[in-house]
Amino acid sequence: LNRKNVKYKTNKIFKKNINFPNPPLNKQNDIVIVSRNSKEKKLVETLDLLNNVLKKKRKVTIIGSYLDKKFDNLQVKYIERIIERDYYYQIISTHKVGILFSGAEGFGNVIPEYIFCNVWPIVNNCKWGPSETIKKYGVGDVLNWTWEESRLNILRRTMEIENIIDKNYFISEEIRNLVRKNHQ
16 A cells, blocks of 8 residues: 555544533533443452442433343443433533443544543443543543453452542533544
């Protein structure tokens, strides 16, 4: 392939006219997870992990999938599909943290969407994307584990999530604007 023949086209995930969601000051939901149920996304594994490390029952919203499964420490609400982007961002913004514990990612749009909605992102050390986005904008937590590690290591390194959820994080409008303008 001749490098001169390769064209680069940006893939902006935010339309220019998209409105900042108006995040409530007192967020009523704990965790949002935007994910489909697939091998690389590790949705079932993520929910099992959270169910094992969380000490108190948490309100979790899953956007993009439905699982017919109950969890002791998770009060799960499923939203299989949201078509209207403003409504999608409004739903996300009602949560304290957004989690993405994928095994692998492609474009990694979910973390910028969390940041845009003033939702604190928490990721594992997944290949390609999420941890890089957190480092780029200086917002969020990277839990230092991969799905290839032992279950005991993953559990141990995820236990701090309880403290992260209970902190009141605020992502400045300046950072949220940077994400909106620059993430591609």
